[in-house]
Amino acid sequence: MRESHRHAAIVLTLLVFALLALPGPPDLPALPGRPGLAVLSAAQISFEQAAADLVSADPATRLRTVQTLRRAAYPEAAVPLAALVTDAQDDIQLEAIAAELNIFLAERVVTRKRIALVVEVRNAVHAEPAFTAGPNALGPRPVPTEVLTALRTAMRDENPRVALEALYAFGVLAVEPGGNARRDLLRASGPDVAAFIGSSDAALRYAAVRVLGRVFAKRAQDEPIESTVGDAAITALNDNERAVKAAAMHALGAMRYDRGVQALSDLFAYYGKGDAAAAALDALAHIGHSTSVPLFTAQLSGKTPSLRGIAMEGLARAGAVSQIAAIQAVLDKERNPNVALAAAFALVMLGSAPTDRVADWLSKPKLREQAKPYLIEIAPGRTTMFAHQLLDSDPQIRLDIVDVLGIAGDPAAIASVEPLMTDRDPQVARAAERAVARLRQVAAKPVS
Numbered sequence: 001m002r003e004s005h006r007h008a009a010i011v012l013t014l015l016v017f018a019l020l021a022l023p024g025p026p027d028l029p030a031l032p033g034r035p036g037l038a039v040l041s042a043a044q045i046s047f048e049q050a051a052a053d054l055v056s057a058d059p060a061t062r063l064r065t066v067q068t069l070r071r072a073a074y075p076e077a078a079v080p081l082a083a084l085v086t087d088a089q090d091d092i093q094l095e096a097i098a099a100e101l102n103i104f105l106a107e108r109v110v111t112r113k114r115i116a117l118v119v120e121v122r123n124a125v126h127a128e129p130a131f132t133a134g135p136n137a138l139g140p141r142p143v144p145t146e147v148l149t150a151l152r153t154a155m156r157d158e159n160p161r162v163a164l165e166a167l168y169a170f171g172v173l174a175v176e177p178g179g180n181a182r183r184d185l186l187r188a189s190g191p192d193v194a195a196f197i198g199s200s201d202a203a204l205r206y207a208a209v210r211v212l213g214r215v216f217a218k219r220a221q222d223e224p225i226e227s228t229v230g231d232a233a234i235t236a237l238n239d240n241e242r243a244v245k246a247a248a249m250h251a252l253g254a255m256r257y258d259r260g261v262q263a264l265s266d267l268f269a270y271y272g273k274g275d276a277a278a279a280a281l282d283a284l285a286h287i288g289h290s291t292s293v294p295l296f297t298a299q300l301s302g303k304t305p306s307l308r309g310i311a312m313e314g315l316a317r318a319g320a321v322s323q324i325a326a327i328q329a330v331l332d333k334e335r336n337p338n339v340a341l342a343a344a345f346a347l348v349m350l351g352s353a354p355t356d357r358v359a360d361w362l363s364k365p366k367l368r369e370q371a372k373p374y375l376i377e378i379a380p381g382r383t384t385m386f387a388h389q390l391l392d393s394d395p396q397i398r399l400d401i402v403d404v405l406g407i408a409g410d411p412a413a414i415a416s417v418e419p420l421m422t423d424r425d426p427q428v429a430r431a432a433e434r435a436v437a438r439l440r441q442v443a444a445k446p447v448s
Contacts, residue, residue, distance in 0.1 A: 051080050059089050066092055070099035073108045078147055085150035085166070090159045097154065097165045100147055101130055104173055106139040106434060127168035128207075131214070135175050136403055139430075140437035143176045148185065152192050160201055167196065167204065171211035178409070178441040183223060186216060190225075194232035202241045209236050209244060213251030219409055220380060221442070230257035237263055249279045253286030261289045268295070278306050285310045288317025297323060300330050308334075309342035316349035317377075324352050341367055345374040355385040362389075362400050372404055379408035383416055390416055395425035402428060406435025411443035 053065040066084055069077045077099070084096035102109055130137050151173070154166035170189070177185050193215070196208030212233055216225060233255065236248035249267070252260035264280045264287075271277035281299070284292045292314055299311035300323075308330065315323045324347065331343035341361050347353035355378055361371040379386070389401045402420055405413040417439070420432035 047074065047076065050077070054080050054084060059092065062087065063089070063092050063095060066095040066099055070095055070102055073099075073102040073105075075103055075141060078103050079144050082144070082146040082150040085147075085154050086157075090157075090162055093154060093157065093159075093162050094165060097127065097151070097162075097169050100151070101127060101169055101172060104138055104141055104143055104176070105130060106137060106430065127165045127172060130172045131168045131210070135214075135407055136431075136434070137172065138176055138434070140434040142437070142441065143173045145181070148174055148177075148189075152189055155192060155196070160204065164203055164207055167193070167207045167211055171207075171214050174211075174215045176438075178438065179221070181441075182219075182221075186222070187226075190216070190229040194229045197232045197236050202244065205236065205239060206241065206244050206247055209233060209247040209251050213247065213254040216251075217254040218256040221409075225255050225257050227259070230255060230259055233257065234260050234263050237267065246276070246279050249283040253283030256287045258287060258289055261287060261291060265292070265295065273304065278304075278310065281307060281310045281314070285314030285317065288314055288319075290318055293318050293320050293323070296320070297326065300326055305336040305339050309336075309339040312339070312342045312346040316346035319350070321350050324350050328352075337364075337367060338370060341370055341374070345378070348374075348378055355382055359386065359389050359401070362397055363394070368400065372400055375401075375404040376408045379405055379413070380410040381412075383408075383410050383413035387416060390420060395423075395428050398423065398425070398428045399431050402431045402435050406431070406438050409439070409442050411439050414439045414443070 050065050050069060053061050054069075056062050056065075062084065066081065069081060081096050081099050081103075084092055085100065087093050087096065148170065151166045151170040155163055155170065157163045157166065170193075174185060174189065193208050193211055196204050199205050199208070212229065216229060218225075230252070233248050233251045234257075236244055236251075239245050239248065249264065252264060261284065264283050268277055268280040268284065271280065281295075285296065296311040296314040296318070297320075299307045302308055302311075312327055312330070315327065327343050327346050327350075331340060331347075334340045334343060341358070344353065344357040344361070348355055348358055355375075358371055358374050358378060361367045362375075375386075383405060386401050386405065389397055392398055392401075398420065402417055405417055414436055417432050417435050420428055421436060423429045423432060
């Protein structure tokens with residue numbers, strides 16, 4: 001072969017390999033005004049055809065279609081897919097649950113990714129990891145009632161795996177509604193979730209308590225927790241599984257269920273020290289009942305840093321203004337940064353320090369995750385005090401404050417967050433979109 005021909009052949013071969021290595025075309029969105037023409041896969045399946053295949057009498061067709069919709073994460077598929085969450089076939093149910101999650105997650109899970117020429121990495125969409133990721137795993141899209149209702153039904157499935165996936169998926173998606181929609185959801189779903197605390201399956205009991213703590217975590221507009229729900233979490237304090245007990249303590253604190261105070265106080269007195277004692281005191285600190293103030297005050301002079309910090313949080317939530325001087329005295333000589341941050345939180349909540357005393361800790365990577373929940377509690381009624389953090393040159397600070405204001409649920413923050421929907425950092429912009437969607441929902445439908 002002549003040298004010029006050989007060179008051309010090499011170039012052509014390299015070009016072909018380069019083209020093969022490129023990722024496939026992305027899923028196309030719906031054409032304006034024609035959602036039925038959306039391309040859902042490389043096979044050019046239209047949304048209209050997919051919707052028809054979802055009700056096919058052939059299980060293989062339904063399964064294949066659900067898998068396609070899971071990969072596409074097409075928003076308009078959410079309601080049609082809800083019927084498949086309760087399908088007679090377990091594998092179809094599991095795929096439908098995964099598909100619903102993928103539609104509403106902030107970051108869609110890509111289940112197939114080409115590496116080099118032929119290798120594919122498959123990432124499954126599972127509910128428990130999405131639940132563990134926290135509320136910010138959700139994107140800005142509203143979750144239809146039909147989806148949440150289907151998941152509540154699937155919780156009672158005879159297959160424990162389906163029931164567990166549905167329960168965790170409900171825990172992920174049910175935090176989205178606000179206003180009257182949230183009120184109705186809590187009223188309807190509370191007994192359903194609480195019933196699992198009596199299950200013989202430890203995994204289901206554990207999931208149920210965790211979901212209660214997430215979905216029923218106290219918000220400003222919430223009605224008091226129904227006794228059937230709160231008392232079920234108290235019952236779980238006696239569970240034989242240590243993880244279930246710990247989750248029950250956390251849930252009682254998150255729900256701020258006053259009737260749990262005595263049981264938690266007894267547990268703290270029984271354990272005295274260690275992780276179990278800290279979990280009991282932490283739950284009491286989140287409830288912040290006035291009867292716990294003497295217990296919190298006594299811990300300020302204790303030798304265990306974690307208990308000192310938790311006690312300060314409890315005094316803050318109990319509104320113990322009389323203890324400001326005692327908290328300041330501990331802070332003045334405190335060397336543990338976690339305790340110092342807890343003291344700063346307490347002083348802000350009790351009205352004797354500016355919000356910056358906590359927000360400034362976001363710049364310290366090891367303390368960010370402690371500071372953010374504090375700021376979520378501080379933010380309602382104080383949203384304008386975060387203006388300069390929203391303008392910070394560090395995109396991580398802007399992102400953290402946007403997330404804080406979105407979860408805090410004070411619609412007054414909309415005016416501050418909305419400009420960041422066009423932030424130069426794409427992560428900040430997406431977070432702002434998600435936060436504004438949440439805050440608008442709270443503002444639009446106040447609980448009557």
